[in-house]
Amino acid sequence: MxxxxxxxxxxxxxxxxxxxxxxxxxxxxxxxxxxxxxxxxxxxxxxxxxxxxxxxxxxxxxxxxxxxxxxxxxxxxxxxxxxxxxxxxxxxxxxxxxxxxxxxxxxxxxxxxxxxxxxxxxxxxxxxxxxxxxxxxxxxxxxxxxxxxxxxxxxxxxxxxxxxxxxxxxxxxxxxxxxxxxxxxxxxxxxxxxxxxxxxxxxxxxxxxxxxxxxxxESAAELKDEQRPLSVRIGELLRNKHLMSGVLAEFFYVGAQSCVSSFFIRFSERVAGFEEKPAANYLAIAFGGFMAGRFIGTFLMRYFNPVKLLVTYTIINIILIICAVNLHGTAAVYTLMGVWFFMSIMFPTIFSLSIKDLGAKTKLGSSLVIMGIVGGALLPPLMGRISDMFNIQIAYMVPCACFVGILWFAVKNLKVKNVEIVAGH
CATH class of the missing domain: 1.20.1250.20 (MFS general substrate transporter like domains)
Structure with a gap:
């Protein structure tokens, strides 16, 4: 029962x-x-x-x-x-x-x-x-x-x-x-x-x-830590440079994911002349690539260091977006669709690296990393403003810059060998 x-x-x-x-x-x-x-x-x-x-x-x-x-x-x-x-x-x-x-x-x-x-x-x-x-x-x-x-x-x-x-x-x-x-x-x-x-x-x-x-x-250590004032515990975490760099990387990732996804239909209409319904179908295919990337990425992590995989995927996405910004027609749309596959492992890998070795502070530290999702609230308006001022292709340099920030975080963690992937988004 x-x-x-x-x-x-x-x-x-x-x-x-x-x-x-x-x-x-x-x-x-x-x-x-x-x-x-x-x-x-x-x-x-x-x-x-x-x-x-x-x-x-x-x-x-x-x-x-x-x-x-x-x-x-x-x-x-x-x-x-x-x-x-x-x-x-x-x-x-x-x-x-x-x-x-x-x-x-x-x-x-x-x-x-x-x-x-x-x-x-x-x-x-x-x-x-x-x-x-x-x-x-x-x-x-x-x-x-x-x-x-x-x-x-x-x-x-x-x-x-x-x-x-x-x-x-x-x-x-x-x-x-x-x-x-x-x-x-x-x-x-x-x-x-x-x-x-x-x-x-x-x-x-x-x-x-x-x-x-x-x-x-809760472990005994967690229960003991939770008895201290919340402001003191948060203050300690805010001084943890590794955790804060992870929060920033997650800010960049969710911002990039939101920017790439939210303006895809607009991009397809302007750059390739697609109507909105076919553009939505292409977006669904791109999300399918994201889902496939999760499974394939999980498999690859059995044989390759997750941090090195993160570095590789980030570099590939920077290249793909630069190509999408400079190409025209369906080639630009197809290139942009590839970005989803290589975004697939980023959130859980960054998350896991960020909270590594926090011990009894892991739960509260995880909440701070989740708060980094606010990148999805702040960066799309920046991209929208650039699109209004110039055009939608140039605006895609915003997520490109985000991937550069993620690359910085990943390179900083190249010496980390064992990463337990604990969450996704």
């Missing part, structure tokens, strides 16, 4: 990896869609990423403190309810076609996701046989990758209309007709997000009704 209960709990926790991966990877669909429906600049549309990722900066430590008091299950239920509520708000946001409303809804969605990620990554390793903990988290992460592919197809099919207006067509259209067109575009997000909201709410009920096995994770 206990074994069956564990299996249900593991299945539910694994589903969370799919849910947040699905929502996170709808942003590259929402950015061009809301840009059109709300008549935004590239800079304004990039605030979709800002509203999403700022939650990851603000919520990890509060989420950890909440779960310290109410447990993992309480944190997960709260996270799912926030997720469901935020998704439901897309319906009225589309009805009034208010961009600020959309951004507020996204912030609530991703606040929920911050709770889910803070809980699910450690919990999946703590439920069940400790000997199979690594296999469980790798299996769960594979659902995260599958979600990235499926969400892009879902968004391309049910959200993107394939109808775009040039600036000349927009200017020539009568105001009433233009308003009708834009309202129809905005309304296409309503039913997909209502469905997402309902599915997430059902999962929240299932988690609430499921009995989770008791977990004991």
């Amino acid at each position: 206990q074994k069956n209960s564990n299996l249900v709990a593991v299945a539910l926790i694994t589903s969370l990896f799919f849910l947040w991966g699905f929502a996170l990877n709808l942003n590259p669909i929402l950015i061009p869609h809301l840009k059109k429906a709300c008549q935004l600049t590239d800079f304004q549309s990039s605030l979709i990423d800002s509203a999403s990722y700022i939650a990851y900066f603000l919520l990890p430590i509060p989420a950890a403190l909440f779960m310290k008091k109410y447990g993992y299950k309480g944190g997960i239920v709260l996270g799912l309810l926030l997720f469901s509520f935020g998704a439901a708000l897309f319906y009225p946001a589309a009805a009034v076609r208010n961009y600020g409303f959309f951004l507020g809804a996204l912030f609530i969605v991703f606040s929920g996701m911050a709770f889910l990620e803070t809980a699910a990554n450690p919990l999946i390793t703590l439920i069940g046989d400790p000997k199979s903990a690594t296999q469980r988290i790798n299996l769960a992460q594979s659902f995260n990758g599958f979600a990235a592919v499926s969400s892009t197809y879902f968004g391309g099919m049910f959200i993107l209309s394939g109808n775009s207006l040039t600036e000349a067509q927009t200017a020539a259209m009568p105001p009433a007709e233009l308003n009708t067109f834009l309202n129809k575009e905005a309304s296409s997000v309503q039913m997909p997000f209502v469905v997402i909201s309902l599915v997430v709410f059902v999962v929240a009920i299932m988690v609430w009704r499921t009995t989770f096995p008791p977990v004991k994770e």
Whole structure:
């Protein structure tokens, strides 16, 4: 009976990896869609990423403190309810076609996701046989990758209309007709997000009704460390140069990932003349490369030093983006698609290197590394501003610069031989 209960709990926790991966990877669909429906600049549309990722900066430590008091299950239920509520708000946001409303809804969605990620990554390793903990988290992460592919197809099919207006067509259209067109575009997000909201709410009920096995994770050293003031513990970690360089590297990585993904459809339209639906299909293929890269990278790490692999992959991505910036037509799009494959190992490898040898401070240090995800909130607007000022190809030098920062971190850690890859994103 206990074994069956564990299996249900593991299945539910694994589903969370799919849910947040699905929502996170709808942003590259929402950015061009809301840009059109709300008549935004590239800079304004990039605030979709800002509203999403700022939650990851603000919520990890509060989420950890909440779960310290109410447990993992309480944190997960709260996270799912926030997720469901935020998704439901897309319906009225589309009805009034208010961009600020959309951004507020996204912030609530991703606040929920911050709770889910803070809980699910450690919990999946703590439920069940400790000997199979690594296999469980790798299996769960594979659902995260599958979600990235499926969400892009879902968004391309049910959200993107394939109808775009040039600036000349927009200017020539009568105001009433233009308003009708834009309202129809905005309304296409309503039913997909209502469905997402309902599915997430059902999962929240299932988690609430499921009995989770008791977990004991704190060692004696961790319990002793947690009795000291939080400000003192954070201050010590902020003075840890290795950890802080890892936080910065994760800032660069998530910023690069967001920039590359969020503007891909825009890039494909401008550089290769693709329409938005075919561009979304190419993006889904690129995410498939990311998922394949996770499996292949995990296999290669059995035979090659993960840090050397990180150095190699980063150099390749710098070269690929420089080529994408200088090529034209479909060649530029195909080159850019290759970047996802070589991004696949970066988040978990940087994460694992960052928290290496933290001992009793590992959990709090991990929260600081997760806060580095705020790069996804700050760097896409910079890229959007450069795109508005120059063009989308030149703007892709922003993620290129991010990969240079990651290369600096990787080279600094070349002497590290044993790295236990513990998390992914």
